[in-house]
Amino acid sequence: MKTQTPPCRSKGSEMGMRGGSGTVWASLHIVVMVAATMIMSVSATPPADPIRCTSSGCTITNSYGAFPDRSTCKAGAVAYPTSEEELVWVVGNATKSKRKMKVATRFSHSIPKLVCPDGEEGLLVSTKYMTRIVRVDQEGMRMSVEGGVTLRQLIEEAAKVGMALPYAPYWWGLTIGGMLGTGAHGSSLWGKGSALHDYVEAMRIVIPGGPGDGYARIRTLDVNTKSTHAEMNAVKVSLGVLGVIAQVTLKLQPLFKRSLTYSIKGDSNLGEQAANFGNLHEFADIIWYPSQQKVVYRIDNRITLDASGNGLYNFIPFRATSSLTLALVRSTEELQESINDADGKCNGAKLISSTLETDAYGLTNNGIIFSGYPVIGYHNRLQSSGTCLDSPHDGLITACPWDPRVKGEFFHQTTFSIGLSMVRSFIEDIQQLVTLEPKALCGVELYNGILMRYVKASSAYLGKQEDAIDFDITYYRSKDPLSPRLYQDVLEEIEQMALFKYGALPHWGKNRNLAFDGAIKRYKKAQEFLKVKETYDPLGLFSSEWTDQVLGLKEGVSIVKDGCALEGLCICSQDAHCAPNKGYHCKPGKVYKEARVCTRTSVKAQ
Numbered sequence: 379m380k381t382q383t384p385p386c387r388s389k390g391s392e393m394g395m396r397g398g399s400g401t402v403w404a405s406l407h408i409v410v411m412v413a414a415t416m417i418m419s420v421s422a423t424p425p426a427d428p429i430r431c432t433s434s435g436c437t438i439t440n441s442y443g444a445f446p447d448r449s450t451c452k453a454g455a456v457a458y459p460t461s462e463e464e465l466v467w468v469v470g471n472a473t474k475s476k477r478k479m480k481v482a483t484r485f486s487h488s489i490p491k492l493v494c495p496d497g498e499e500g501l502l503v504s505t506k507y508m509t510r511i512v513r514v515d516q517e518g519m520r521m522s523v524e525g526g527v528t529l530r531q532l533i534e535e536a537a538k539v540g541m542a543l544p545y546a547p548y549w550w551g552l553t554i555g556g557m558l559g560t561g562a563h564g565s566s567l568w569g570k571g572s573a574l575h576d577y578v579e580a581m582r583i584v585i586p587g588g589p590g591d592g593y594a595r596i597r598t599l600d601v602n603t604k605s606t607h608a609e610m611n612a613v614k615v616s617l618g619v620l621g622v623i624a625q626v627t628l629k630l631q632p633l634f635k636r637s638l639t640y641s642i643k644g645d646s647n648l649g650e651q652a653a654n655f656g657n658l659h660e661f662a663d664i665i666w667y668p669s670q671q672k673v674v675y676r677i678d679n680r681i682t683l684d685a686s687g688n689g690l691y692n693f694i695p696f697r698a699t700s701s702l703t704l705a706l707v708r709s710t711e712e713l714q715e716s717i718n719d720a721d722g723k724c725n726g727a728k729l730i731s732s733t734l735e736t737d738a739y740g741l742t743n744n745g746i747i748f749s750g751y752p753v754i755g756y757h758n759r760l761q762s763s764g765t766c767l768d769s770p771h772d773g774l775i776t777a778c779p780w781d782p783r784v785k786g787e788f789f790h791q792t793t794f795s796i797g798l799s800m801v802r803s804f805i806e807d808i809q810q811l812v813t814l815e816p817k818a819l820c821g822v823e824l825y826n827g828i829l830m831r832y833v834k835a836s837s838a839y840l841g842k843q844e845d846a847i848d849f850d851i852t853y854y855r856s857k858d859p860l861s862p863r864l865y866q867d868v869l870e871e872i873e874q875m876a877l878f879k880y881g882a883l884p885h886w887g888k889n890r891n892l893a894f895d896g897a898i899k900r901y902k903k904a905q906e907f908l909k910v911k912e913t914y915d916p917l918g919l920f921s922s923e924w925t926d927q928v929l930g931l932k933e934g935v936s937i938v939k940d941g942c943a944l945e946g947l948c949i950c951s952q953d954a955h956c957a958p959n960k961g962y963h964c965k966p967g968k969v970y971k972e973a974r975v976c977t978r979t980s981v982k983a984q
């Protein structure tokens with residue numbers, strides 16, 4: 379049992395009953411104490427709290443335990459408001475002393491360091507206890523929730539009253555505020571598309587204020603109020619730089635059922651099929667295994683409530699997994715990397731994809747067994763999952779596969795969207811690469827291939843600019859930042875091709891540094907976003923060096939140093955950016971010649 383450390387507090391000063399609102403602060407203080415007790419006293423297997431504090435300050439990380447640049451992110455203190463009133467107080471108190479702030483959540487699943495305040499004295503404002511369902515309007519099919527409500531909670535609470543959020547990310551350990559901050563989405567070209575932010579009807583956001591308003595203000599935005607449209611379009615996807623989202627009202631739909639069938643085909647005509655497939659099925663998506671030349675089409679549509687079936691989607695890679703298995707898988711992968719065993723990876727990929735196929739990826743027809751397609755069930759039981767979040771408190775015998783406390787998955791995720799009209803050409807370019815290097819993408823297939831999800835153009839200033847397919851590519855990351863990965867060059871070429879040949883938009887909550895370099899220029903209304911930022915937070919208290927860089931206000935998204943290309947901190951321009959001592963040199967791409975990638979030249983991978 380660990381010793382009880384005092385909860386997070388401002389360095390050197392007691393979080394006492396000072397300031398404007400004694401009672402508010404007292405209850406807040408209690409929550410801080412309780413939170414600290416909960417974190418410190420159990421060896422929990424659910425994910426650890428990403429925030430850790432000692433008497434000398436706090437650190438925050440993401441759920442994978444590492445940011446793209448592996449920096450440590452520090453803060454002076456954390457506040458856990460439990461209501462909007464407390465939140466206003468917290469933001470006001472910090473604004474008064476011009477203190478930097480960042481919003482943090484219970485799980486912290488964003489990969490880039492959006493949660494890091496500048497310096498070491500900043501304040502983390504956690505929404506961990508802002509998890510209330512505020513209002514349910516069954517007649518108007520609307521639900522108002524606090525910013526820290528998780529997707530899982532939203533889905534469950536909505537279903538209880540016969541309502542549904544039609545489209546959502548597949549991983550439910552995300553908060554409403556976090557999803558809006560990063561533009562998170564599911565997959566659909568139907569209706570308003572798959573992004574959560576396009577179902578927002580109203581919002582309440584707490585922003586810095588002046589002496590006249592106690593240094594904090596609440597802005598109330600509503601789609602039906604014309605005067606707040608610009609603000610709405612900014613706040614809907616905000617990277618967290620505008621303030622703290624206190625409350626969100628979402629437009630929902632009557633609960634429905636779905637019928638889902640996975641259909642496996644060859645990938646020879648994927649380029650032709652991909653764009654249109656999204657028009658054919660409401661919940662369509664595609665998993666692509668390029669080295670196996672195989673595609674899994676998700677044929678998934680809305681059906682009436684009277685259809686029989688009580689299917690459940692408990693996606694296997696999101697389940698609690700035994701630490702022993704995780705360690706074995708990781709060690710195998712590390713070994714394959716160290717001896718350049720491409721065949722080993724390809725065999726492993728085939729085994730994993732055929733196992734997932736046999737187990738229907740975690741689908742069952744009745745919550746217990748899978749007996750065949752179609753799987754028919756209530757939308758709320760099929761739309762998202764993530765049962766590893768409630769792994770038993772078993773001292774890490776099982777955990778989420780990427781839990782940094784166990785030896786398990788450690789990966790990069792390159793995720794971007796490409797306009798529908800260019801998807802075919804992009805896919806065919808990848809296929810050409812696979813023809814040249816047939817084993818190159820087996821490593822991606824070990825992480826269940828390339829997930830392709832549909833997204834629609836949005837009115838959000840930092841939302842998608844056109845209808846698109848979002849490509850999600852997950853691949854091995856070494857614990858050693860200077861260690862290259864097998865077929866590094868092909869992965870880098872795909873990344874650069876997407877971004878620079880096809881003008882792809884990076885997912886704000888994923889990716890490595892280089893993906894954001896210049897990305898803001900591809901947003902037509904970026905200036906409008908910055909105008910709202912200027913009026914909401916003129917001092918930039920919610921901004922950091924990183925968000926300024928991403929928003930194009932500062933240089934330096936790329937970090938140029940020896941080995942920088944290995945971690946996607948830069949695009950190589952000289953061999954030193956790769957790993958020349960290990961035979962990786964900076965070379966042009968094979969299909970997209972303008973790419974500059976770290977290619978293994980001394981010995982050919984066998």
Ligand SMILES: *[C@@H]1O[C@H](CO)[C@@H](O)[C@H](O)[C@H]1NC(C)=O
Nearest residue numbers: 388391393394471472475477
């Ligand atoms: C209010 O802000 C000041 C200055 O940042 C800080 O020292 C103090 O601890 C804050 N009060 C509380 C109770 O957080």
